[in-house]
Amino acid sequence: xxxxxxxxxxxxxxxxxxxxxxxxxxxxxxxxxxxxxxxxxxxxxxxxxxxxxxxxxxxxxxxxxxxxxxxxxxxxxxxxxxxxxxxxxxxxxxxxxxxxxxxxxxxxxxxxxxxxxxxxxxxxxxxxxxxxxxxxxxxxxxxxxxxxxxxxxxxxxxxxxxxxxxxxxxxxxxxxxxxxxxxxxxxxxxxxxxxxxxxxxxxxxxxxxxxxxxxxxxxxxxxxxxxxxxxxxxxxxxxxxxxxxxxxxxxxxxxxxxxxxxxxxxxxxxxxxxxxxxxxxxxxxxxxxxxxxxxxxxxxxxxxxxxxxxxxxxxxxxxxxxxxxxxx
Numbered sequence: 001x002x003x004x005x006x007x008x009x010x011x012x013x014x015x016x017x018x019x020x021x022x023x024x025x026x027x028x029x030x031x032x033x034x035x036x037x038x039x040x041x042x043x044x045x046x047x048x049x050x051x052x053x054x055x056x057x058x059x060x061x062x063x064x065x066x067x068x069x070x071x072x073x074x075x076x077x078x079x080x081x082x083x084x085x086x087x088x089x090x091x092x093x094x095x096x097x098x099x100x101x102x103x104x105x106x107x108x109x110x111x112x113x114x115x116x117x118x119x120x121x122x123x124x125x126x127x128x129x130x131x132x133x134x135x136x137x138x139x140x141x142x143x144x145x146x147x148x149x150x151x152x153x154x155x156x157x158x159x160x161x162x163x164x165x166x167x168x169x170x171x172x173x174x175x176x177x178x179x180x181x182x183x184x185x186x187x188x189x190x191x192x193x194x195x196x197x198x199x200x201x202x203x204x205x206x207x208x209x210x211x212x213x214x215x216x217x218x219x220x221x222x223x224x225x226x227x228x229x230x231x232x233x234x235x236x237x238x239x240x241x242x243x244x245x246x247x248x249x250x251x252x253x254x255x256x257x258x259x260x261x262x263x264x265x266x267x268x269x270x271x272x273x274x275x276x277x278x279x280x281x282x283x284x285x286x287x288x289x290x291x292x293x294x295x296x297x298x299x300x301x302x303x304x305x306x307x308x309x310x311x312x313x314x315x316x317x318x319x320x321x322x323x324x325x326x327x328x
Contacts, residue, residue, distance in 0.1 A: 029240070031237075031240075032237065032238050033291050033326075034234065035234070035237060035303075035326060035327065036325050037235065037323070037324055038232055038323050039230065039322050040319060040321050040322065044230055044231045044319070045229070045230040045308070045312070045318075046227065046228070048193070048313065049226045049313050050079050050123060050132060050134065050223065050226075051070075051072065053081075053117075053136050053176075054134060054178070054221040054222060056199045067084070067136075068083050068085075069081055069119070070083060073313050074275075074276065075313060076277025076313075076314055077123035077277065077313045077314015078121075078122060079122060079123065083119075084116065085113075085136075085138050086112065087112065087203070088111075089209050090110070111143060111208065111209035112142065113138075113142040113172075113203075114140045114142075115139055115170070117136060117138045118136075119134065119136050119137075120134075121135055122314060123315060124315065127179065129181060130182070130195060130315060131179040132177070133177055135175045135176075136175075137172070138173075139171045141170050142167065142168055142208065143166070143167045144208040169206060170209070171204050172201065172203040172204070173202060174200065174201030176198070176199050176221055178195040178198075178221075180195060180196045180197070182194065182195060192224055193225050193226070193227045195222070195225050196221075197221055197223060203215040230312075234327055236249055239300075242258060242259040242260070242261075243257070244256065245257075246267065248269065252272045252273045252275045253271045254270065254272065264285060265284050265285060265286050265303045265306070266281070267282040278310070280310025280311070280312075280317070281308070281310055282306045284306030284307060286301060286302070286304060287302065287305065287324065288301060288302070289325065289326060290325075290326060291326050292326065304324060307319070308322055
């Protein structure tokens with residue numbers, strides 16, 4: 001799972017000699033400094049990432065599934081993951097019992113399937129809302145054994161061992177689609193975010209479950225997502241005359257920009273590594289940034305108020321009227 005980390009704690013440095021009170025910069029004047037781009041308080045940049053599979057309602061019993069694995073989202077919005085899935089075929093029953101102060105949870109169904117699982121997909125923006133396409137595929141076997149072998153230790157997600165000589169080949173392929181406003185869920189004071197959508201696909205349950213007939217899936221589903229908010233972007237800037245180069249502090253994003261003779265300022269940034277695919281553009285007018293070092297005030301000709309547009313995790317983002325100040 002990738003989240004953009006924005007640091008608010010950094011020390012501003014001015015190099016290449018003291019910058020005078022004049023905002024004008026000669027073509028040979030070099031400056032090194034750090035600034036904080038602050039989003040409007042009422043409109044921070046927001047985007048999501050996916051680190052799990054969706055859970056359905058009933059028919060597939062993917063709702064009754066237990067997925068254990070890793071799912072990641074990169075800067076382009078590409079979703080990839082792998083793991084293990086245990087699928088209980090409906091109808092199923094959850095039996096909770098207590099013995100000697102120990103609570104046991106027994107989940108039983110008409111059959112059970114165990115699968116090696118792969119996850120793939122993409123996040124984008126549609127109708128100004130997050131749009132997630134996530135495919136979950138499993139290959140393994142199913143069993144129609146008795147209920148005493150279908151158990152899950154809910155404390156740590158581990159699975160009981162069992163073997164069945166009458167097991168049969170089984171697989172599933174389901175696709176989640178979600179394009180809606182996030183639903184905020186609060187549990188014990190902790191907020192989580194769900195994206196509502198739909199599962200479609202099929203399960204080949206094996207010859208010993210559901211009379212060997214394929215199970216068609218078309219049901220409501222929820223995908224828990226991670227939400228990131230960007231309220232600040234901290235830049236380390238190296239500037240020569242009207243040209244500058246900058247990296248986002250504590251993030252793998254780098255860019256460059258220019259201030260024209262008329263005072264129009266633009267800069268383009270792109271991500272690298274796990275943030276490859278992330279990008280954003282700054283557009284604004286030249287302004288003065290006051291840098292205070294050791295009690296001395298320096299004025300740097302840089303960006304004033306700027307607008308931001310770009311993509312994070314495959315989603316279109318924007319903010320207008322962001323201000324540029326020295327990092328506190």
